[in-house]
Amino acid sequence: MRKLLIGLFLVLAAPLLAAPSQVPHITSEAQFAELARTSPGGRYASFPQVMFVIDRAAKGGPMLHFVNSKQYEFHIDFVQRTYLSTQDTNALLDANYSKDNRRFIFGSVLHYAALGRYGIEFWEGDELNAEILTLTMALVQQNFPAPLAFKPNSQHQSVLAATIPGLVTIDQNAVYASRSELVLNPGKATGRLRIIPKLDDDVLLTPSDIVVLGEAPLRLSPVAGIVTNEFSTPLAHVNLLAKSWKVPNGYVRDAVSKFAPFDGQWVRMEAGETITIRLATIKEIAAAQRVQAKRKVRIAKSDLTFRALPALGDLRVGDAVRVGSKAANLGEVAIQRHPGKDDFEVPPGFAIPFAWYQDFLRINGLDRKIAALLLDPRMRSDGKYRREQLAVLRAAFNAGMLPAGLGAKLAERRAAAIGDGGVFVRSSTNSEDLPGFNGAGLYSSVPNVTDQAALEAAVKVVWGSVWNDGAFAAREAAGIDHRSVMAGVLVQQGMNAEASGVMITENPFDPSEWGTVFINAKRGLGIRVVEGRRVAEQLLYRSDPESIQVLTRSTDDAMLSFDAGGGVREVAIEPGRMVLTDARAKRLAKVGRRVAIMFGNRPQDIEWLMIGETIYIVQSRPYLRGN
Known part of the structure; x- marks a missing residue:
C-alpha cells in the first residue's frame, strides 16, 4: 500500500517536477515555452510571458529567478510563497516599484513571434532608473539564449530608454500590430x-x-x-x-x-x-x-409639442424624449459639473427639439416622400437603388425651407447661449443609445459653422442624415420603424482642439479589471479618432496602483484644425509623437470616472478634447460591452 501511495504521488507530482517553480537560466526556446503563459486579457495579452525576479540583496551579488509563470500569477506571489520576503503585499509594492534602492526588480520576458524577437517589459507604473534598467538588461541577457530588447510601457520608460546609449528598444506600435x-x-x-x-x-x-x-x-x-x-x-x-x-x-x-x-x-x-x-x-x-x-428594437414615444431652444444647462437625461439622448446626456453633465471642483468644462450650446424636424417634414412635403419610399420594395432588395433614392431625399432636405421663425430664433439663441465664433452642429436623435441599438456614427455632424446661412444649411444637413444609407440599413436590420425616428440637433460652441479623442470608463479587453479607463487620443479635432483608419494613441489608466500603460502612439501624419473661412483643414504633423503626457492622461481618466458617476457609475463612452490644459467633455453615452 505504501508503495502504491508513493507511486501515485510521483505521478501527480510529475508535471511540477518537469516544470520547476523557477530557474536561474533559460537555455532554449522550448524551456521558455515550458515556463511561459499567454493571457487573452491584461497587460501582456496574446504574448507568451515569463516573469523574472532579480534579488539585489542575494549573497554573492544580484540573483536572477525566471519564474514558472503558469504556476505563479504575480511576481509578489512568487516572492512570498518561496519566502524570499516575509513582507506583506502592500509593503512589497511600495518598496519595489518606485524606489531606487529596491531589493527586488520585477519584470517579464515576452516573445513577439510575428516580430521574431524577445523583449523585456516592466509594469507601466514602475519608476525605473538607468542603473536598474541597465543591470536588468545585462543580467537577463547573460542567462537567456536569444537577443533581448527593451519595450517601454509608459512615458517615463520611453524617456529613460532614450538616455541609455546603445539600448535596443522595441516600438509599442510594432508590438501592437504584430498580433496575429x-x-x-x-x-x-x-x-x-x-x-x-x-x-x-x-x-x-x-x-x-x-x-x-x-x-x-x-x-x-x-x-x-x-x-x-x-x-x-x-x-x-x-x-x-x-x-x-x-x-x-x-x-x-x-x-x-x-x-x-x-x-x-x-x-x-x-x-x-x-x-x-x-x-x-x-x-x-x-x-x-x-x-x-x-429581432425588433422599439423607440420610446417622442414629445412633439416642445418647441423651445433650451440651453445645455437647462437639460436633463429625461429630456431625451424632446431633444435626443446626445443633447440630454450632455446637459446632465453640464448641470452636475461642480465649477471650481470638477477638472473639466462643457462648451456652451443649445438644442433644437424634435418638433421643428416634424414641422420641416410637413411644410416641405417630405413626410409624403418618405412614406412613398418606405412602401417601395426595391428599397430592401437593391442596394444601389436604395442609395440613389436616399441621396435624392437628402438633397430635398438641403433644398427645403425652414419652418417660419426658426431662422430668427436660431440667431437669437446662438447669440445668447454661445456668442460669436464657429459652432458644431451635431445630430441628437431618438434612435441612439437604445438597448440593443447604439447608433454610433450613423448620423452627420457639421464642424466649424461660422455664419447664419451656414448654420441654417447645417441644421438641414443634420436632419437629412436620418436618411443616410448606413442609418437606414442599421434601423432596417434592427426592426426599427423608420417613421418613428425623430431628429434633434445639438448646436455647440466650436472648440479648435489641440488634442481630442474618446475614452471608455472600463478596460475593453478585460471588463473585469476594476478602476480602469481606456483612452484613445489624436492631435487636432477628434473626427479621425472614431474613423479607426489610423492607429490612435491608446492608453490604459489603472487606479490601484495608479499607472498609465502606453499601448500605442498615434500613427497620424496629419491633423484636422479649423479653417478661417469655416469648416476644417488638414495640417501636417510629425507621426509617432506623444499626444498625452502621463499627467494629462491621469487627469483625463479621473474626469471620465467622475462623468460615469453622474450616470450611476455605468460605463460611459465619452468624447473629450483639450485646449492648453483645459479638458472639455462634448459627449457621454452608455458604453456597450457587447456579448
Whole structure:
C-alpha cells in the first residue's frame, strides 16, 4: 500500500517536477515555452510571458529567478510563497516599484513571434532608473539564449530608454500590430460567410452575413459577425456598432485568404481567446434564423409639442424624449459639473427639439416622400437603388425651407447661449443609445459653422442624415420603424482642439479589471479618432496602483484644425509623437470616472478634447460591452 501511495504521488507530482517553480537560466526556446503563459486579457495579452525576479540583496551579488509563470500569477506571489520576503503585499509594492534602492526588480520576458524577437517589459507604473534598467538588461541577457530588447510601457520608460546609449528598444506600435489576432468583441454567431476584399456602396449586406473584410470600413450596415485583415481600435465606430448589435468581431491576419474556403457557406463564428470559423450545423442555422426573425428594437414615444431652444444647462437625461439622448446626456453633465471642483468644462450650446424636424417634414412635403419610399420594395432588395433614392431625399432636405421663425430664433439663441465664433452642429436623435441599438456614427455632424446661412444649411444637413444609407440599413436590420425616428440637433460652441479623442470608463479587453479607463487620443479635432483608419494613441489608466500603460502612439501624419473661412483643414504633423503626457492622461481618466458617476457609475463612452490644459467633455453615452 505504501508503495502504491508513493507511486501515485510521483505521478501527480510529475508535471511540477518537469516544470520547476523557477530557474536561474533559460537555455532554449522550448524551456521558455515550458515556463511561459499567454493571457487573452491584461497587460501582456496574446504574448507568451515569463516573469523574472532579480534579488539585489542575494549573497554573492544580484540573483536572477525566471519564474514558472503558469504556476505563479504575480511576481509578489512568487516572492512570498518561496519566502524570499516575509513582507506583506502592500509593503512589497511600495518598496519595489518606485524606489531606487529596491531589493527586488520585477519584470517579464515576452516573445513577439510575428516580430521574431524577445523583449523585456516592466509594469507601466514602475519608476525605473538607468542603473536598474541597465543591470536588468545585462543580467537577463547573460542567462537567456536569444537577443533581448527593451519595450517601454509608459512615458517615463520611453524617456529613460532614450538616455541609455546603445539600448535596443522595441516600438509599442510594432508590438501592437504584430498580433496575429485581436478579439474586439467576443461572442458567437451563425451566418452566411461573405469575403469582401473592399467594401463599396453597392454591396448590400444583410443581418445574416458574417463578413470577412480586406479593409476596415468607415461604415457598416448590421451583420452577424465581422473579421478584418486590418486593425482598428476598440473605439472605432465600426467596433462600437458591433457591440451595439451584439455580434462578434475582431482582426485576423490574412483573414481573406484564410477563410476563403468558406465563402458563401453558412458558418459558425466563435470569438473568445481566438477567432474560429467552421461550417454550421443545420440546427445552428435554424436557430440563427429564428432569432433574426424576432429581432425588433422599439423607440420610446417622442414629445412633439416642445418647441423651445433650451440651453445645455437647462437639460436633463429625461429630456431625451424632446431633444435626443446626445443633447440630454450632455446637459446632465453640464448641470452636475461642480465649477471650481470638477477638472473639466462643457462648451456652451443649445438644442433644437424634435418638433421643428416634424414641422420641416410637413411644410416641405417630405413626410409624403418618405412614406412613398418606405412602401417601395426595391428599397430592401437593391442596394444601389436604395442609395440613389436616399441621396435624392437628402438633397430635398438641403433644398427645403425652414419652418417660419426658426431662422430668427436660431440667431437669437446662438447669440445668447454661445456668442460669436464657429459652432458644431451635431445630430441628437431618438434612435441612439437604445438597448440593443447604439447608433454610433450613423448620423452627420457639421464642424466649424461660422455664419447664419451656414448654420441654417447645417441644421438641414443634420436632419437629412436620418436618411443616410448606413442609418437606414442599421434601423432596417434592427426592426426599427423608420417613421418613428425623430431628429434633434445639438448646436455647440466650436472648440479648435489641440488634442481630442474618446475614452471608455472600463478596460475593453478585460471588463473585469476594476478602476480602469481606456483612452484613445489624436492631435487636432477628434473626427479621425472614431474613423479607426489610423492607429490612435491608446492608453490604459489603472487606479490601484495608479499607472498609465502606453499601448500605442498615434500613427497620424496629419491633423484636422479649423479653417478661417469655416469648416476644417488638414495640417501636417510629425507621426509617432506623444499626444498625452502621463499627467494629462491621469487627469483625463479621473474626469471620465467622475462623468460615469453622474450616470450611476455605468460605463460611459465619452468624447473629450483639450485646449492648453483645459479638458472639455462634448459627449457621454452608455458604453456597450457587447456579448
